[in-house]
Amino acid sequence: MTKQNYTSEDSIKIFKALADPIRLEIIKYLNQLNHEESCGEIGQAMDISKTSGSYHFKILQEAGLITVHKIAREKYVKLDRPTFDYYLTHFWQNL
Amino acid sequence: MTKQNYTSEDSIKIFKALADPIRLEIIKYLNQLNHEESCGEIGQAMDISKTSGSYHFKILQEAGLITVHKIAREKYVKLDRPTFDYYLTHFWQNL
DNA sequence: TAAATAGTTCAAATATTTTTGAACTATTTA
DNA sequence: TAAATAGTTCAAAAATATTTGAACTATTTA
Known part of the structure; x- marks a missing residue:
């Protein structure tokens, strides 16, 4: 479930x-x-070091923009689309 | 007229x-x-120095978020609402 | 015309963010 | 079990962003 009611922070x-x-x-x-x-x-696709x-x-x-899902020694990552959707439709309310 | 086609920059x-x-x-x-x-x-309302x-x-x-309108020695400022509107509705296209 | 006001510019100081490489943990493969 | 792999952590270095105060320009008011 996506967070509702964001603060300015x-x-x-x-x-x-x-x-x-x-x-x-x-x-x-x-x-x-x-x-x-x-x-x-x-x-690798971004051509950055692993530390970076x-x-x-x-x-x-x-920031809540991606979700992370650890399987064994790897971390899988994807966009947290509900956050984007919610934020884009409630921009002014959330500032 | 609001700018169309934003770059990543x-x-x-x-x-x-x-x-x-x-x-x-x-x-x-x-x-x-x-x-x-x-x-x-x-x-004054924000309680910051004039330099700041x-x-x-x-x-x-x-960034195109406000428009500015100089009258004599004062600068009047307001939100550039079309930029916000356009950006919020074309977020993914503009990244 | 002199003094006051609104805002800008500049360079120095400060604060914050990002990069880097080495050492680390945890897991997998040989 | 040893070596390899995926990712994290840490502290130092480098890069960027923000604040500050003084000096400035342009305009208005006394």
Whole structure:
């Protein structure tokens, strides 16, 4: 279930998460995908180090923009579409 | 006329502009206003220095989130609602 | 014309974000 | 069990963003 009633702090966390070229690339990449993909695969597609990937995925997750699903030693990641949908339709209410 | 076809760089500029507590306060303040107000008045309402105001208004304007209208020595500012409307309805296309 | 007001610009100081590489944990494969 | 793989954590370095105050321009008011 998607979170309702965001605070301004939540909003800022979301905007900060979106306000970086690597993270926006990740978002765009995940958007045109319709399955889960591992952090490693995505990191390779973005051509970033695994440390950098780890950092950026954490920020995206903490903003609620992706969901993460660990299987054994791999972490699979996909867009949290309900967050985007909710946020885009309740933008002014949530600021 | 509102800009169509944003690049990823434009998007990042917009997200960065929104990703700051003072600027988000300004946006919220302007949103519940329906007339133009001067930078000075807004700055006072936000309790920030005029230098800081000048800096933040510039970032908001360069992101296309506000429009500015100079009368004599004062600058009047209001939300650029078409930008918000367009962006919120074309979010995925514009990333 | 002098003083006051609205806002800008600049450079320095401060704060925050991002990158980097090495060392680490947990899991899988040989 | 040893080696390899996926990802995390940490602290230092580098890059960016924000704040500050002083000096500035342009306009208005006394």
